[in-house]
Amino acid sequence: MVALYSMINDSVHIKRRGLMLVLSSPSGAGKTSISRRLLELNPDLRLSISMTTRPQRPGETEGKDYFFVSDEEFKRHCDGGSFLEYARVFDHFYGTPRQPVEETLSQGNDILFDIDWQGTQSLSQSARGDLVTIFILPPSWQELERRLQSRAQDTKNIVQKRMAKARNEMSHWAEYDYVLINDDLDTTVHHVHSILTAERLKRSRQVDLDAFVKLLKP
Template sequence: MSNNKPLVPGPAASIHIARRGLMLVLSSPSGAGKTTIARRLLEMDADLHLSVSVTTRQRRPGEVHGRDYSFISNEEFGLMVNRQELLEHAKVFDHYYGTPREAVEKRLSSGQDVLFDIDWQGTQQLRQRAESDLVSVFILPPSTADLERRLHSRAQDSPEVVAKRMSKAADEISHWAEYDYIVINDDVEQCLMKVYAILQAERLKRHRGLGLVDFVKQLREGR
C-alpha cells in the first residue's frame, strides 16, 4: 500500500493589486453619532486613517492636539486659506475648520484611505475638487427628540449651545440628498456595520484599481 497522501492545496497567496485610496466622508447633524462611528471605524480598520482637521475653536476636555484636531489661531487659519493649503474649509458655530491638503494627497497616492468627520459645506468642496476619490455618507438620527436627548446627555455644551445646535439641525439635514449613502443611526452597532460595508464595497470599485489593467492582461495571456 502506498504511503503517499493526496496533495492538499495550501492557501493561495494573497494577491495585491495597487489601488488609489479613497476619501470616506461622514456627516450628520451635531449629536447624531458621526464622531462615535468614525472612532469605531478607525479601531476596526488599520488601513483607514483620520484626516486631522485644523480648527480655531478651543480644545474640549479629553481632546489631544494633533490627534483629534490641530488647534490654531484665526491668523494661522487665514494664512492657510490664502496659501491654498486646505482642501476644504468652513465656518461652523462661529469657528473655522479646514482639511490640510498635503497629508491627504500623500495618503491617497500611496493607496491609503482617509476618513473625514466634516459637515455638508466641506463635503461640497471636496466633491468639487476630488469627486472621483470621494465616498460620502450622511448619518441621520432616528428622531428629532432622540437627537436633542443625545446632545443633552453628552454634557459637552450649555443649554444655550444645545438649543443653537438643534435650530441648525434642520438645515444640516436638508442636505441629505447630496450624499452617496444615507444611514439611520437608531442602533450604533448596526450603523457601524453598514458604514463599514460601504467602505469595503467602495474599495473594490473598478476605477480605484490602478493595477487591474495589468493584472487582467496577465490573465488573458495565460500567466
C-alpha cells in the same frame, strides 16, 4: 519593473488608490462614535485631522483631535491654498489640510472625514473621483435632542443652536451617496463598513488591474 500586485497569505492584492470616506450628520446623530469604531476595524483607514480656530477642549490632544491655531494662522493657510476645504461653524473656522490627504491616497490608504455638508460640497468640487459620502440621520428629532443634552459638553444655549442648525444640515441628505439612520450603533457601523469594503473593490480604484489582467493572458 514596478510590482503590480502583492501576495499576502497566498492571496493576490492589486494596488489601488485610496478613497476619501466622508461621514456627515447633525451633532448628536452619532458620527463620532461611528468613526471611532470604524477606525478600530480598519487599520488601513486614517482619520483626517482638521485645523480649527476653536479653543481646545479638556481631554483633546493637539495633532490627534485637531490642529488648534489662531485666526491669523488659519487665514495664512487659506491664502496659501493649503486646505482642500474649509468652513465657518459656530463662530470658528475648520479646514482640511491638503498635503497629508494627498499623500495618504497615493499610498493606497483610505482617509476618513468627519465634516459637515459645506465641507463635503467643497471636497466634491475638488476631489469627486476619490470621494464616498455618507449622511447619518438620527432615528427621531426627540432622540437627537436627548443625545445632545445627555453629553453635558455644551451649555443650554449651544444645544439650542445645534438643534436649530440640525434642521438645515438634514435638508442636505439627498446630496450624499449613502444615507443611514443611526438607530443602533452596531448595525450602523456594520453598514458603513460594508460600504467601505464595496467602494474599495470598485474597478476604477484598482489602478493596476488592467496591467494585471494583461499579464494573465497566455
